Amino acid sequence: MARVVLAFDANRFIFLALARIARLPDKIDSQEPTMRIELPISSRALLISTMVLIAWAMIAVTGATMWSQHVNQSLSLRADMAYRQAMLVAQLELASIDAESSSDRDPAALSHIAAQYIATIKEEAALLEDKQPEAELQAGELRAAHNLVQALDGNASGKLDRLHARQLARAIAAREFQEAAQARSAANAASIRTRNIVIAVACVMLLVPVGLMAVFRRQLLLPLRQLEIATRELAAGRSTDRLPPKGLIEIRALVACFNSMSAAVETRVAERTRDIERANAELAAVDGRRRLFLSKVSHELRTPVTAIRGEAEVSLRHGGRPDNMRDALIHIEQNSVFLQRRLDDLLLLAKAADAGLPLRKASVDVVALARNACDLTAAYALTSSVEIVFCDATPTRTDHEGVSGDGDRLQQAVVAVIDNAIKFSPLGGTVRVAVEFATDAATLSVTDEGPGVHEPELLHIFDPYVQGKAGRSLGGTGLGLSLARWIVEAHDGTIAANNVGNEEIGTEGLCVTMRLPIAG
Template sequence: MKPKQKRHLHSRLTHKLLFAFSVIFLFSCLIGWLYFDSSERYSKHAKQSDLTHEVLTQYSLIAKLSLEKLIAMGEIVRTGRVQTPQLREENEQQLRGALFSVRDNLLKKIALSHLDSANKELQMLDLITQKVEQIINTNNEIKFLVAQDKLVDANQLFNLLQKQNVDKEFNQLINKAVSQEQALAQQIRNDVNTLYHFSNQALAAALAAMSLFTLMTFWYFWRRINDATKQLHTATSQYSDGNLAHRINALSDFEFQYLGDALNSMAAQLASQQAQLNEAKRSLEEKVAQRTQDLERSNQKLALVDQQRRQFLADISHELRTPLTIIRGESEVLLRSQSAQLPDYKEVLQRVVDEVQHTTALIEDLMLVARSSAGQLKLNIHQFDLKNLLTDIQQVYQRKANAQQQEITLFLANQEAFIDADERRLRQVLMILLENALAYSPSHTCTEIHLLIREELMVIKVIDQGMGIPKEEQQQVFERFYRGNRGQTPGSGLGLPVAKAIIDGHGGHISLQPNSHGQGCTATVLLPILGVETA
């Protein structure tokens, strides 16, 4: 919701452009209206001017024809001769046609301008028409009297017309009408000049206003577009240079702000992806380094295992060769002896049997470890009392401990200690642990055997007071072919691997750790009370 509210704070550049174009369009319409209105008014004034000119021309014609009519009447009275009827009718038609033309033009002017002066002109025209009709009628009467040879009556009628000052009144009316038309023509010229100046000023003002507005609009949009494009260009330059942390500030116009938000969002996504790539790269480098270290440790371990294998093969070869050498030596001595008796044969055979048993046990240990590694170790699981086994083992090895000036102490739990396991194999494990404890412990020390019961586990601890075990060898001592710093002590080095194979076969765990007081070590065996299923 916040981004949408923020967008409403920005104005739309398109709305401003539409407003600017609308104002410019209105200015254009105003200029067009001024032009067409001026043209229309110019046209109207031109028509009025033409009609006024036509009226003046017709008035001049009327004055001329009327004057000719008066002169003709004087000639008729003076000479007593009448013009031909055709010429007389033509003159009258011209006078009446000129009057009709003036009336028609005045009516047109009224239709154009609706001015009161046009009505006054019509009234003046009516007076002129009356005078012209009076002249025409008097002329016709004089012609009729002359035609009947009544010259005296004709002369009296003409003198009456002169006494009435018809010609002077007619001239005054004509002059007044002409003056009105000239004044109207001058007014039209003045109106045209005023319209000309007004139109020029209005058009110039409108053009100036439109030009100023157009320039201001151009400057305004140029500045806003230029500012926005500068920020966008700077942002794209920063992004191309790898600075994805750069952000475009808030822009005034919605369109550019929308583009800026899109670029900021793109930069944020690219930065996030780049951070993920960097993190993945760092993680990959760490994994490669870790794998390299693991590989180096594995190589070192393989080299160590290979060395142990070689040492083990040498020890095994020695262990196998020693009884074979004894057997061969004893047999050769017995065969070369000429005076050997039956007891001698029995003694030699007994030593041969002992060495064969030792060799057989060594081979069985090797086969047990191999079967355990292959997951093929077979156990004879049955229920027995672990306390009885520990007590029997303690009694057996107490005699050996006494011979080495050592003690073996047994600590048993108060609860019953029945367990489902292979009794013979667990005896073998306990014998291996006690053999090591007695072998590595000095005289006048005590080896302790503890039996603890923890829920579903039996815990056996064998604590000696020997030379102890380094921390780095606590796991390696259970590996095949490894004897470590204890290699100086006689033995094949298969004891602890055999013990671990047997305990693993029972689903338990065996460990060897130094004592807390710093002397000797503790072998801990964890066994499930209910045992495990066997194949």
């Protein structure tokens, strides 16, 4: 959209108008702020305006030329008629002299010349078309012509003074010559005015391209240059300010589209930057958990390996007595089982991360599964001085309802939760394992008497490599609960944890609840 700027000072405009009337100096010093009026136009309107201006200039030149020709023709004809009238006056005077001096007088010749003279005056009056004051002048000339004719007739017959008639004729002739000269001068002035008009219009026509160049530079080239610079800045990845709407309507529309695109790009870049920062933060957190996991895995695997090696060395040191050998083999077996469970957990999580662990689903007895899990963790509980108590909410039933799932994986999940409870239970503490049934699901809960978990951390204890603050002081990999969550969710179940305790007796603890749908 182009912008035609009309900058003017209202006070200065009024002062200049009054100065023209009163012939005052044009220069004034005005400190008043100017008013700017912006009229948006399109390239089509600008082109049409230019064509109208050119057409107006051509019409002005043509009109001025035709008017000049008409004026010159009229003035030239008037000058010719004035010269002719002067010549007719001279002929009248000569005819009167001849009539006076000749014995053979011919009044018809004098009357003929007088009639021609009066006819030319009337023709000149018709040419002026009753224009004032020329019409009054022609009326005076007509009266003077009649007076001259009467004087010459009287002079020819001897009734009037000869000198008076000649003076009147000479005065009329002089006036006619003067009128002819004035007509010639007016014709020349009209020609000069026409020439000046043509020159002025030509100058205006020469200034039109200059003005158009200035307008196009301001309304087209400068906005396009700003748009080019802003586009380069945007392409280079640098933020750009919003471009002001300048120039032709089409340029303004283009600038508006660019501003919209720039805003959309900046918004998208900001969103992607936030996504990248979020991803980097998540990667940094994962990397930190990975480092912690490696250190904890090495520590947790080293503990049973060290125990196995120590038991073997003690047995060898005592000469291989059967009683010592038996105790050593029992401890070696227990640590080997614990080590195997940790390795199984690592293998299962690795396969689960790759989504390559199939489930062999069948009907599973949840009560039997919980009892087996308690039996598998009994040795670990014994070495940790922790008691495992199994509570069946349906002791009278022998055909417990089952769930559809992979029994080995579900048992691995329950063992992992019980191991976690044993690990954080105090010496002499109790871990309670309970099974309850509802109409559509079986609920298996494991409750310990450990220190519990801070409330903000409850949502994250099932994430890989994450432990509560209490767990960090006790070692461990933090894989048990994340393994249990993966297995339970793979069976369309849910797992949750919440702090439990009895304020009256001052006990704390954590309860992990697994809810599995009953097979239909």
